[in-house]
C-alpha cells in the first residue's frame with residue numbers, strides 16, 4: 001500500500017489523453033452495453049494491485065469517454081481545463097486539505113483568500129464582497145439565494161435561520177422568463193417552490209424587460225428578491241442590469257445576478273459594457289469550470305455584505321474552539337463543511353495566465369462566435385435566431401421552401417445526426433418556440449479550424465438528411 005507508483009502512471013495516462021484529445025472524435029467510441037460489461041466486475045475479495053487497477057481503468061473507460069474537455073465540444077457551456085489548472089488540481093487531491101476551516105490548512109485558506117480577491121478584481125465586483133467556493137453554478141445560485149432569503153426576511157423582522165419559513169412573511173421572488181433552470185431548483189431547495197416565482201417577460205434576445213419588471217414590482221409588497229441574468233444560455237444576452245438594479249433597490253429588494261459564464265465579459269475591457277450595472281447587485285453566482293477553464297467542481301459565490309452571507313450556513317460547533325472561529329471560516333460561507341481546497345487550481349491558473357491571458361481568451365472566443373455567426377448568415381439554408389453579444393450562436397437549419405411546421409422535427413433529427421457524427425458536439429435547444437442549435441465557445445483550445453466545423457457539419461448532414469427524407 002505504501003507504493004506511490006500509481007501516481008506517476010496516472011500522470012502518464014493523463015498526459016497521453018490530453019495530448020491526443022483534440023484529435024479524438026467528440027462522441028464516445030464504445031457502446032454503453034460493452035462498457036457496462038467491461039466495468040461490471042464482482043467486488044473482489046482480495047484487492048488487485050494498484051498499478052493494474054489504474055491501467056485497467058484507463059483501458060476499460062476510454063471507449064466511454066466523451067471529448068468534453070476538447071476543442072470541438074460546444075454543448076451546454078463546458079470549458080476545458082488548462083494544464084496548469086489540472087496540475088494544481090492533482091496537488092489539491094494529493095495534499096488533501098480540508099478547506100472548510102482556516103485552522104485546518106493555512107495554505108489552503110490563504111490561497112482561497114487571495115484567489116477570491118483576484119476574482120472580485122477581474123469581474124469588477126466590490127472589493128469587500130464575501131466570497132465562497134462551491135461546486136458550480138447551481139450551488140452558487142443556491143448559496144446566494146439563501147443569503148438573500150436571510151437578508152430580506154431579517155429586514156422584515158423574521159429570523160429564518162431559527163424559525164424557518166413556516167409562518168414567515170411571504171417572500172416575493174421575481175425572475176426573468178428565461179432564467180436558468182438552476183434558479184428554479186435553488187428556489188425549491190430553499191422552500192420557496194419553483195412555481196411561486198413571478199416571471200418577467202423577456203425581449204426577442206432573451207433579456208428581461210425592465211418595463212415589465214417595473215410593472216411586476218408595482219404589484220408586490222413586502223420582502224422581495226429579484227434574480228437577473230448575465231449571459232442567457234441560449235443567446236448569451238445580458239439583462240439590462242443597470243435599470244434592473246435601480247428598480248430593485250427602489251423597492252429595497254435583493255438583487256441576485258446569475259453570471260455563471262457571462263461575468264467573464266468583464267475580463268475584456270472591450271466587452272465590459274455588457275455587464276454595466278452588475279456591481280450594484282447584492283449577490284452574484286459564477287462558474288469556474290466554464291470560462292476559467294479549471295476542472296470540475298468549481299463555482300463562486302459573491303455576496304456584497306459579508307454579514308448576510310454567513311447567516312444561513314454558520315455552524316458554530318463548540319468543538320471547533322475559539323481559535324477556529326476567530327479566523328475566517330470558509331465552511332460558513334457555503335453549504336459544505338468539509339471540502340477540497342478547490343481554490344488551488346483557481347489561484348494557479350489566474351497566476352499563470354493573468355489578466356491579459358483571460359482577456360485574450362475571452363476576446364478570442366467572442367471573435368470565434370462572430371465568425372460562426374457570419375458563416376450562418378452567409379449560408380442560404382441556415383437561419384440565425386438571435387444576436388451574438390457573447391460566445392453563443394443560436395441558429396437552425398432552414399432549407400428554402402420547407403414549411404415552418406416541418407422545421408422542428410427536421411432540426412431535432414439533424415441534432416441527433418450531429419451528435420452521432422462525432423466531429424463536433426452540440427445538442428438542440430428550444431429558443432423562441434423553435435428547435436435550434438446553440439453552440440457555445442468556452443474551451444481554451446478552440447481555434448478557427450474547430451469552429452468552422454460547426455456550420456460545415458450542420459450543412460453537410462442537413463443536405464444528407466434532406467436527400468434521404470421520405471417524400472423528397
Ligand SMILES: *Cc1c(COP(=O)(O)O)cnc(C)c1O
Pocket residue numbers: 077135136137138139180182231232233258259260261287299
Ligand atoms: C451552467 C449554468 C448554471 C449552472 O451551473 P453548474 O456549474 O452546471 O451548476 C447556472 N446558470 C447559468 C446561466 C449557467 O450557464
